[in-house]
Amino acid sequence: MELRKISDNIWEIPKQGEMKVPAVIYSSARLLDDIRRDKTLTQARNVACLPGIERMSYVMPDAHQGYGFPIGGVAAFDLDAGIISPGGVGYDINCGVRLLKTDYTETDVAGKRKELLAEIFKEVPAGVGKGGVTKLSRGVLKEILVKGAEWAVENGYGRKEDLERTEEYGRMKDADADAISDRAMERGLPQLGTLGSGNHFLEIQKVHEVYDEVAARAFGIRGAGQVLVMIHCGSRGFGHQVATDYIESMENAFGVKDLPDRELVHAPFKSVQGQQYYRSMCAAVNYAFANRQMIAHWVREVFARVLGSSEGMDQVYDVCHNVAKVETHEAGGRSRRLVVHRKGATRSFGPGRPEIPECYRSVGQPVIIPGSMGTSSFILAGTWEAEGLSFGSTAHGAGRVMSRHEAVRRFRGERIRDDLARKGIELRSTSWKGVAEEAPEAYKDVDEVVRVSHEVGLGRLVAKVVPIGVMKG
Amino acid sequence: MERYRILPHTADGKFQAFGRTLEEAFGNAALALSSFMWDWSKVEPRVRHFVHVKGIDREQLLVKFLGETIYLFETKQFLLARVDGLRIRPEFEGFSLEALLGGDTISDRYALFGDVKAVTYHELKIEECGGFTVQVVVDM
Numbered sequence: 160m161e162l163r164k165i166s167d168n169i170w171e172i173p174k175q176g177e178m179k180v181p182a183v184i185y186s187s188a189r190l191l192d193d194i195r196r197d198k199t200l201t202q203a204r205n206v207a208c209l210p211g212i213e214r215m216s217y218v219m220p221d222a223h224q225g226y227g228f229p230i231g232g233v234a235a236f237d238l239d240a241g242i243i244s245p246g247g248v249g250y251d252i253n254c255g256v257r258l259l260k261t262d263y264t265e266t267d268v269a270g271k272r273k274e275l276l277a278e279i280f281k282e283v284p285a286g287v288g289k290g291g292v293t294k295l296s297r298g299v300l301k302e303i304l305v306k307g308a309e310w311a312v313e314n315g316y317g318r319k320e321d322l323e324r325t326e327e328y329g330r331m332k333d334a335d336a337d338a339i340s341d342r343a344m345e346r347g348l349p350q351l352g353t354l355g356s357g358n359h360f361l362e363i364q365k366v367h368e369v370y371d372e373v374a375a376r377a378f379g380i381r382g383a384g385q386v387l388v389m390i391h392c393g394s395r396g397f398g399h400q401v402a403t404d405y406i407e408s409m410e411n412a413f414g415v416k417d418l419p420d421r422e423l424v425h426a427p428f429k430s431v432q433g434q435q436y437y438r439s440m441c442a443a444v445n446y447a448f449a450n451r452q453m454i455a456h457w458v459r460e461v462f463a464r465v466l467g468s469s470e471g472m473d474q475v476y477d478v479c480h481n482v483a484k485v486e487t488h489e490a491g492g493r494s495r496r497l498v499v500h501r502k503g504a505t506r507s508f509g510p511g512r513p514e515i516p517e518c519y520r521s522v523g524q525p526v527i528i529p530g531s532m533g534t535s536s537f538i539l540a541g542t543w544e545a546e547g548l549s550f551g552s553t554a555h556g557a558g559r560v561m562s563r564h565e566a567v568r569r570f571r572g573e574r575i576r577d578d579l580a581r582k583g584i585e586l587r588s589t590s591w592k593g594v595a596e597e598a599p600e601a602y603k604d605v606d607e608v609v610r611v612s613h614e615v616g617l618g619r620l621v622a623k624v625v626p627i628g629v630m631k632g
Numbered sequence: 633m634e635r636y637r638i639l640p641h642t643a644d645g646k647f648q649a650f651g652r653t654l655e656e657a658f659g660n661a662a663l664a665l666s667s668f669m670w671d672w673s674k675v676e677p678r679v680r681h682f683v684h685v686k687g688i689d690r691e692q693l694l695v696k697f698l699g700e701t702i703y704l705f706e707t708k709q710f711l712l713a714r715v716d717g718l719r720i721r722p723e724f725e726g727f728s729l730e731a732l733l734g735g736d737t738i739s740d741r742y743a744l745f746g747d748v749k750a751v752t753y754h755e756l757k758i759e760e761c762g763g764f765t766v767q768v769v770v771d772m
Contacts, residue, residue, distance in 0.1 A: 250750040287744040345707045356747045399749040421753035
């Protein structure tokens with residue numbers, strides 16, 4: 160596809176054919192080589208054809224081909240003339256990342272690293288087909304769907320302060336538990352408080368380097384060697400079923416004939432199907448917030464037991480990677496309410512935005528970008544420019560470049576464990592095949608992804624962190 | 633006849649399943665999907681589940697039928713081993729499908745090695761050329 164180069168890191172697909180707006184790709188020439196290899200650009204162009212789209216169809220530096228929308232796609236729609244699409248959010252609704260800081264340094268935990276990881280592995284249910292330890296009734300699940308992380312805190316999982324350091328304060332207020340199918344309820348009941356499998360992980364990390372002292376201090380990041388904990392998971396089978404249910408409901412209501420790709424099925428935002436999906440998606444977002452809240456609580460318990468205290472383990476932030484939200488942005492020369500879809504993208508709100516908590520309002524929100532298993536991850540700060548560039552969004556991770564099948568053919572899980580051990584990284588997993596699938600070589604270079612994000616102004620680099628212990632589902 | 637073939641896909645799982653009839657291809661697709669999560673050929677068929685789904689077209693019918701396998705796995709700990717008596721009927725609007733799924737409940741005897749989140753329409757194809765071929769991409 161023909162791309163117009165705007166600058167070293169910005170490319171454009173000019174408006175053509177059915178496109179209502181142009182598409183813009185934030186990428187270096189090197190990352191663009193990967194992006195061009197699959198259907199990412201065609202998908203970005205398809206998104207630009209959807210009714211009511213505003214400004215541009217945006218593509219983040221870590222983008223790769225998704226279902227309907229590309230992963231790493233951001234698009235916003237007018238509330239009246241626009242649409243909402245399950246394909247613009249993804250199947251794993253509110254797949255996201257939570258970061259906890261500690262007051263421990265690498266030296267403090269050196270002798271206890273193995274034990275910490277082994278205990279976390281025991282406490283946090285993970286892996287294929289693994290249910291949670293919490294037996295829920297339907298009534299309680301409905302309460303969780305409405306209250307999100309708030310429910311978890313009220314029930315003894317974590318601290319009240321965690322809530323303000325969670326996107327949406329841990330609760331999407333438009334959630335409606337009555338719009339949820341029985342199937343989604345059934346899939347959700349046994350899985351709350353589980354990490355899952357696939358690319359989901361829990362890491363004990365240390366700060367490798369700080370680039371922005373002021374923002375780092377605001378986030379509670381003191382300097383190299385400080386120990387952190389990162390939790391990456393989502394809404395489990397509950398969210399997958401919500402997506403599946405509403406793709407079907409929209410197909411049945413609006414048909415599929417005019418779609419360039421069936422995964423792009425959508426409904427007018429204010430239609431019955433659009434509102435039901437939106438409210439159900441909010442419920443799935445809340446499920447994922449509660450899920451990460453519970454896991455974070457168990458991690459703190461393990462630290463308290465093994466190291467004597469979990470007192471300094473404050474939450475840095477919890478961010479969504481797959482979500483649609485109603486937000487205020489500039490479009491068409493005025494400030495408007497739009498439904499912003501971020502699929503494999505992180506909100507990156509800069510200083511002053513009322514959505515971010517007081518403690519971060521002068522530096523911008525923390526943006527957490529996990530790398531692939533066993534490599535580095537990054538903490539960025541949201542920027543004011545990102546609002547104009549991407550509706551306040553940036554990348555969400557590394558993005559795959561190799562199929563799971565190919566990774567399993569090329570790598571052995573046990574070998575990866577030994578390689579990581581030589582680098583001082585402990586690994587525990589429920590499946591060696593799962594480890595092979597997530598081999599670091601199967602992913603893009605996350606360093607390059609965050610460099611582009613920083614240079615373009617989508618998110619400002621604050622710190623680089625590296626793992627010392629990895630738990631994979 | 634080859635039941636199915638796993639194809640390379642960057643982020644997720646992709647396969648083609650084959651059959652002399654559409655029914656046979658659908659049944660083999662359920663086995664292909666299961667093969668991402670467990671070795672269906674080693675599962676003893678001790679438990680049975682009857683499934684009945686409707687779709688506005690054959691594509692939706694296939695997506696919903698395969699979704700049953702994930703649903704039964706997550707909520708009933710059911711590991712599919714075989715598909716019997718699969719029948720597809722045209723309806724007033726679209727199609728309906730019924731089948732008897734045979735398999736066993738999760739236990740230490742069976743290794744689980746992957747999670748399938750959802751069945752997608754991405755590159756989904758149902759083709760007739762002598763026999764039937766269905767192509768499916770699943771989100772993992």
